[in-house]
Amino acid sequence: MEERIYLDHAAAMPVHPGVARFCRQFPDGFAGNPSTIYREGLQAQEAVATARERVAALVGTSAPDSIIFTSGATESNNIAIRGAALRNRKFGKRVVASATEHISVLNPAKDIQKGGFALTLAPVDRFGTIDLDALAAAVTPGTVITSIHHANNEIGTIQPIREVSAIVHEQGGLLHVDATDAAGRIPIDVERDGIDLLTLSGNQLGGPDGVGALYIRPGVRVQPVLVGGGQERGLRPGTENVFAIACMGEAARLAGEEMAGESKRLAAIRDRLIAGITGIEEAYLTGHPEERLPHHASFRFSRIEGESIQLAMDMLGIAVATGSACTSRTLEASHVLLAIGLAHAEAHGSMVATLGRRNNMDEVPRIVGAVGETVKRLRAITPL
Template identity: 65%
Template structure:
């Protein structure tokens, strides 16, 4: 098997599992309890909070709020910030290439009377800074721009975005799910007010994510209850997943430079090989992209057909578009936003590398792609 879909689901790092399993089997107390077993797991939660804060270079670990998923973190950031600050203004801006878990909360706000604007991007998926500046008004309360796109791999010019957003007096939310652990993130230097992270995308177990809420940022809870996580995210903490996320964040911080250099070398070779296929094209920015990310489009065939053929005949797993949107027959809104036609967007393939991949995979994958594309074009009515 050659697994190339780490953007949708990463295997849990065995070291993380070995570290965190004690919170399933032995230390199972409730972090809100005052007896020793509860205090012990509370210390584990706080240790994880510090490790996540260190990964994104947050000055205060208390600014990390644990949630159950990146989708929940995005909802808390977007809906919670807009609703809490509606007296300031009722305009929200999101980039045209945001994840669906950012798009839909923003559209929900629109139904509640907020004005919603979309920031266009260029053919590489990079935010149009001039268009962003033109959209910003005194009524703008929140802007959401992902750190890097999970479908096309493009890394955004975050500091320039932050400068414009803060110049207009608005808050900046950044979905860093695809980028954390793969590029250096510094919430202070980057000027980020709210930042979303996912535990599984760091190599931790599913069921834990985080939201960084910067100094002075006012957010209202969107899920009231027992008041856990500073009252912003009620519900008994999933200590196993949170502790695992903390350990995964620690490992990512320590090993990121070396691992990403290794994966980028594999990625570059993979891109060169695949682009030798007739009518294959790279999507996303050619250089300002995630180091583990390769994305393509192929004319006259469907990405779903490529995916299924690679899986069935070669035991290679890839993606076509975002995993959260893959069950719809509609073309990816990200690919349409960068100027592709519906037909071109339907021929997308996304490959994302992880620790299990080696340079030896490249030739096998490239050969399988050539054979698959040739076979499918041979039977295509186009």
């Protein structure tokens, strides 16, 4: 029996073997609250401080204290959007986001409209790249925060963050960047690129689930979303998850060391995969053909449903996605694919393949063959 092939690293990444080894170094019975000052507490403080330094190094900030740890990217996005908007409302009550943002950005941005904020969704082109002219028209002096992801999780398109930053800062606003899918894949430098707030996920770096981080540029004021103790500069109250935070720090360190070589390796596999699958009749690449994440290949197929593709590929031993894992259960057309101009029927026929360290070039023929077989069989029985 052939081994399964896992191609949904955008939804969940296996823990990096080096992180797993690091985690096993914690002794049995390890305990320590970083808010205490006895030996165990000081050891926990040191573990968290080291992780903070490693995450800071990955994103290019010279200020480790600008990193706060959270339960994951969704919480980081909520703190960034809600916290920045509410704390700085005296400067304006307008929020701008791209039309292709992750739902954990769009929903908080929509929710604060109940408090009187106005939300504008900036359009993207057919490749999913932000329309800079439209963004410039949307961002006004009253726009308190603008959120543009570094790269899209469904179509892999990388955004021109430096150009976006210049537009936002010209009007005096704050720029939030969701880098969940970009971190560890492409270089990030928050200081060079003018990023005020940046979201990270521990799992997407090859660390454990249930931990994330938010970079907040020194001087930027953010209101807590939760209230409690004073942990994480008062912005994320609650006893720190020391074990998960330490492991995320190690994942960040390894991602920084391995990014150049691993991204080059995965890009070669990605390109071979794209060439093979787009050779199938009525199969089309979605996202930018060049400015895309090195591990990301996304497609649409005419006259078949993405859920059917996913199930059929699973039967053949290959795990793929159809849209975002956070929205795929809704059975609605992807808002990302609609935003790049696809019709509802076209948007329903999507397949996303995201590669990881266990994937290799030898798997490509089997994947392409399975996709071809799946598409042919489903089209033979589809009523579309």
